[in-house]
Amino acid sequence: MAEFSSTVHQNEFLPDGGTDVHAIVSVTCSDAGTVAPMSSSGGEAGEVIIVDVSGSMDVQGVQAAAYAASAALDQIVDGVWFAIVAGNHEAALCYPTGNAAAMARMSAQTRLEAKRSLQRLVPGGGTAMGRWLLAAGQLFGTVPSLSKRHAILLTDGANQHETPQELTWALEQVRGRFQADCRGLGAAWQVAEVRRIAEALLGSVDLIRTWDGLSDDFAALMSSSMSKGISDAQLRVWAPQGAEVLFVKQVSPTLEDLSGRRIEVNALTGGYDTGAWGDESRDYHVAVRLAPKGIGQEQLASRVQLVVGEEVQTQGLVKAAWSADDVLTAQISPEVAHYTGQTELASAIQEGLRAKAMGDDVTATSRLGRAVQLAQSTGDEAATSRLARVVDIDDAATGRVRLRSDVDRLDEMELDTASTKTTRVRPS
Numbered sequence: 001m002a003e004f005s006s007t008v009h010q011n012e013f014l015p016d017g018g019t020d021v022h023a024i025v026s027v028t029c030s031d032a033g034t035v036a037p038m039s040s041s042g043g044e045a046g047e048v049i050i051v052d053v054s055g056s057m058d059v060q061g062v063q064a065a066a067y068a069a070s071a072a073l074d075q076i077v078d079g080v081w082f083a084i085v086a087g088n089h090e091a092a093l094c095y096p097t098g099n100a101a102a103m104a105r106m107s108a109q110t111r112l113e114a115k116r117s118l119q120r121l122v123p124g125g126g127t128a129m130g131r132w133l134l135a136a137g138q139l140f141g142t143v144p145s146l147s148k149r150h151a152i153l154l155t156d157g158a159n160q161h162e163t164p165q166e167l168t169w170a171l172e173q174v175r176g177r178f179q180a181d182c183r184g185l186g187a188a189w190q191v192a193e194v195r196r197i198a199e200a201l202l203g204s205v206d207l208i209r210t211w212d213g214l215s216d217d218f219a220a221l222m223s224s225s226m227s228k229g230i231s232d233a234q235l236r237v238w239a240p241q242g243a244e245v246l247f248v249k250q251v252s253p254t255l256e257d258l259s260g261r262r263i264e265v266n267a268l269t270g271g272y273d274t275g276a277w278g279d280e281s282r283d284y285h286v287a288v289r290l291a292p293k294g295i296g297q298e299q300l301a302s303r304v305q306l307v308v309g310e311e312v313q314t315q316g317l318v319k320a321a322w323s324a325d326d327v328l329t330a331q332i333s334p335e336v337a338h339y340t341g342q343t344e345l346a347s348a349i350q351e352g353l354r355a356k357a358m359g360d361d362v363t364a365t366s367r368l369g370r371a372v373q374l375a376q377s378t379g380d381e382a383a384t385s386r387l388a389r390v391v392d393i394d395d396a397a398t399g400r401v402r403l404r405s406d407v408d409r410l411d412e413m414e415l416d417t418a419s420t421k422t423t424r425v426r427p428s
Helices: 055-073 108-118 129-140 164-174 191-200 211-226 326-330 334-357 361-377 381-388 409-420
Strands: 003-010 020-030 044-052 081-087 091-095 146-155 179-185 205-208 230-238 244-252 263-266 269-277 280-289 298-308 311-322 391-395 400-403
Touching: 003 298, 003 334, 020 298, 020 311, 020 334, 044 055, 044 129, 044 211, 055 108, 055 146, 055 211, 081 108, 081 129, 091 108, 091 129, 129 146, 129 164, 146 211, 146 230, 164 191, 179 191, 179 211, 191 205, 191 409, 205 211, 205 409, 230 244, 244 269, 244 334, 280 298, 280 334, 334 361, 334 381, 334 409, 361 381, 361 391, 361 400, 381 391, 381 409
Parallel strands: 003 311, 044 081, 044 146, 146 179, 179 205
Antiparallel strands: 003 020, 020 280, 081 091, 230 269, 230 298, 244 280, 263 269, 298 311, 391 400
C-alpha cells in the first residue's frame, strides 16, 4: 500500500503590509508498487512506443531505433496493453498488425511478434509529430479500462510537415489522455519544440547524442514506467477567500510550471495533474498573495494536498504571520532561495542560448554569465560543467564569461535539455 508524506519549508513571517507567501512543499511516495496488469476491476496500464522512421533516420538509424524499441519491449510486464507506432509525415501502426487500430496484451508470443514487426521498418518520408500523438491517443482509447497510459516518443528532426498550429491542435486533443517521455536523437531536432510536447504531456525531454545510448535509455524509461504503481495523482492547492495563487511549480526533480494545468475543484481549490508516481520525492513551489493583516495576526495561507482518486494521501499547511521583528521577516527559507535560483538558472540558460542562436552575442554573454554565477551559488556542479563547454569561464562568482567560438551543437543542446533538471538543497 503506497504511503505519501509531505513537509513544508518556508518563512511564515511577513512584515507590516506584506502580502506574498512562498513555500516549498516536498512530497514523498513510498511502497508505490508496480503496474497492475490483468486487473479484473480495471486500473490497467498501457504503453505506446513511437519510433521516427522519417527519411533522415536512414537504414542504420531505423535499425538502431528498432533495437532500442525491442529493449523497451523487454521491460513491459506481461499483461500490459501495448502498441508500436511508426512515424514520419503520417502515423502507421507497426504492431499489432492488421487493419484495425488496436492494442495487444503483452505476452511471450506478442513480445516476439512485436520484435519481428520492428525488423520490417524502413526509412522514408517527413516528420509530423502531432499525427503520431493523435495515433497514440486513438490507440489508448481502444482500451477503456486503462488508468495508466504512457508513451515514449523518439525523433531525430524538426516537425517540418505540419504547422505549429497543427501541432498545437494535436496537443490539445491528447492533453490529459496520456503521459509521454520524449527523446531527440542527434543535432537536427528542435529542443523547444520537443520540450513543448513533453511539458504538455507531463513527461521528460532529453538528448541522445548517438545511437549507442538509445537502447539503454529506452529500457530505463520503460522500466521506470513499470515501477510507477500509482497511475495518476493530483496536487490540490486551497487558498482562503480573497487570496490569489500566484503560481504552482514543480521544482524537483525537474522544473515544470503547473499553473496552466489548474482545474477548478471548487471556489477556493485548484487541482494540478501530476501524472503517475513511483517511489520518489518531488518538490513544489507554491506562492500565494494574501490581503495584508495587522502585526501579530496569523492566517492559513494555503493547504497543499496530494490526492489519488478523491482520497487525500497527505497535506502540508502553508502559514502566514505578520511581525514587526525585522530579523524574523528578513529571513528567506533556504529551500525557497535555492529553487528560486534554480528556476532563474534555467531561464538564463535558455535565454542565453536563444540570443546566441540569433547572433546577439551581448545578451548571450550576459545571460550565460548569469547562469554560471547561479550554477555556482546553488551548487549545481553538473550545470557548471555543461556551461563550461559553451563559454569560457573567467570568474564564476561574478559571472564573467566569454562565448566560445568552437562550440559543438550537441553541447548546446545538452545544456538546453538539461536546464530544467534541478539539484536539491545541499545540506548545511
